[in-house]
Amino acid sequence: MAQGPTITTIAARAGVSIASVSRVLNGLPTREDTVRKVMAAADELGYVPNAVARSLKSNRTHQVAFAMADIGNPTYVAMVREVQPVLKTAGYRLVLHSTGGDVDDEVDVLRRLGERYADGLIISPLRGITGKHLDLLTAAPAPTVVIGSIPEGTPVDNVRTDSRAGVRLALEHLYGLGRRSIGFLNGPLDTVPGAARDAAYADALDGLGLPYDPDLVEVGDFYRAEGAEAARRLLERSRPDAILCANDLIALGALDVLRAERLRVPEDVALVGMDDTELATAAWPTLTSVGLGSAERGRRAAELLLDRLDNGVAEPRIVTVEPTLAVRASTEGAA
Template sequence: MRTSNGGQPTIVSIAARAGVSIASVSRVLNGQPARPDTVARVRRAADELGYVPNAVARSLKGGRTRQLTFAMPDIGNPVYVAMVRAIQAVTKAAGYRLLLHSTDAVAEDELAVLRSLGDRTSDGLIICPIRITEAHIEALTNAAGPVVVIGSLPAGVPVDSVRADSIAGAAMAVRHLFAGGRRRIALINGPPDTVPGHNRERGYRLALTGCGLSYDERLVVHTEFGIGPGTAAARRLLETAAPFDAVFCANDQLALGAAHALLAAGLRIPQDVAVAGMDDSALAQAGWPPLTSVDLGSSERGRLAAEMLLDRLEAADAGADDVDDAGNVRSSNGGRGGSGSAGRGRAGGRATDHLRGDDPGPDDGAHDSAGHRPGDDVTDRVTDAERDADPDPDTDPGGAPGGSPGRQDGGGRDGVGPAGGDRSGAAGSGPSRRPDVPTASPVDAGRRPRPRPGRPQPPVGTARTTTAPPRLVVRASTAPATTPPRPPETRFA
């Protein structure tokens, strides 16, 4: 049977094969109501001819590519690997392919990905920028498709976001080290102009104040996030004249690198120096001894971001057009479809949800002097005294890291914990888990997705923010101090 596009079956050839009208084929392939016998004949003819919906044609006419993009700073970081798995589990069940892009935390690359939504090669984007500049805010505000940010945004940016409470998490780790008898607690941090670097140092300083410890700039080293930089940073600490008996690292990569340097210098972990990291990634248990780490709910943040993105796509589809492969566009509102803000799935205000992070890792090592056993879920928050002593208010006079004004983390007045939430870390009223949705068949792949049961549509004009509460997972690397630390001059060969 001849076709009208060089041999590929079209709705014209399917209509001829099925013995129905072209309009009937269009209705069936777009999931519109039709007589059961007509549906059966059209599907049978489509299968016999090997029909596959033309995703490019649908995209050009305002339809769906059935592809989503996840852009992350470092595809080799286990944190983002965990997010990828969680995001793909949600999007694949909804019939979408997931495209991955590693930006290397380069702002221009992140901005290019945001602008690429206008090319319609992807229906939506989840992105994890670690710096937020004015250019990012402009690109997010004017994005041509729905975007969800995993990370902190200034107030008023009209996109959904899922963020971690890094300030409270860092303070939690420092208080745990203090409870174990450590009094000289060093910090190995990422770049201070990044959102995580800024927030984690702020939590560190808050906790020092709350524990009655003084800040010593000799015990703070800034570097890039990574294992190698963590090793080099620990060596720099060892070369100083300032003694220390614990190191808090801003992520597990830094902590693993620092542990390598300390062990190579002949120090014992945790007898001489305790080491704690952040993220509770697979790296936290990759070395010996296993590392205490703060779980920021990487998988859960990925899952919630995917849920939010699908919600926006469904909300946009509520008034979308039906497009067939012959290029016929039929608008559900009686006119030709457009690409206004409602169709792009953008939002405009803010609302806050609250969720519980992932379960802590398995037990490993000894309990600490505060009674925390390895694997314990320790969900303390920054104390009132620490908040009152905070010299750095949440709305910084100079703006956020990277030059953006507004809040950096958390939804409350102090940036620690979600707005209106229980500071004990209890679960709040975050979105529930999605029911399983069958993956679309080739014939179904071009249809508009239908609303998922039990998931309310996002409010029009409202940007949603969800905050994952941190949890401390205690392992052997921070067992209580039993012997005094060795003199500084013997620490590094």
């Protein structure tokens, strides 16, 4: 069997030393004209680098994993769009893993870091950090960044948002529009966002001097169809003049039901989502939504991970991305 091109044959074709070829193929600083000669020779000879051998030699895979609950959720899509270019510029490939929000799956992702399938991990646990997560994060053999809330003292870099402040922004906006019967469509309470937004809704009502009415609250899941079902259940027993939804997908489901009930948005019912995804501007009417900085959280997580991979920073760091409110047609002009 004919032997494929090697650094020796590449060196001969390029007219440079074997050491120069090795430096170029391993990404080490080399004169620009040498890089051009080596890469041209490699292309002509059909050289394909042996990634496995290189990773064993350097103890690096040049891959970073990102584990999230739902790869199709617009919030995570926004994160990935920021994470990937940051990593690509630094020479890393991005490997995506959808956990379905399953704690055991998340724990398995952390455990398998010991197999060196990636040089680092970004993970966003939907149901929070359990004792199993914490044990593995403490002993993680590769740098890890958590997007979401973590217990105080967890020894990893962390990027979070303040969804409680986001809920408060939404309710203050609706209150300022004269809305006093404000419903709430939430996701599962055993998830981090569901629990945080449930508590924030009650706190925000109290801060505005409005009573908490359980008939105005419905729990479903963070998807459009489940949001529609939750909205139907809510409207069967009450008629709020505004509804806050725990994410934009739920809000789209609620919008479907409000249309079916011939309730005008925003005239009859003002509607607010959360996450401020692209869906908010694609909806009709366009959706007022609380932005929780998904894209920025993704970018900052990637930057923290790269910094730790390059520099091995000693102390864990916490970055908090503040929420914003984007006011659009689903509330604007509501009387």
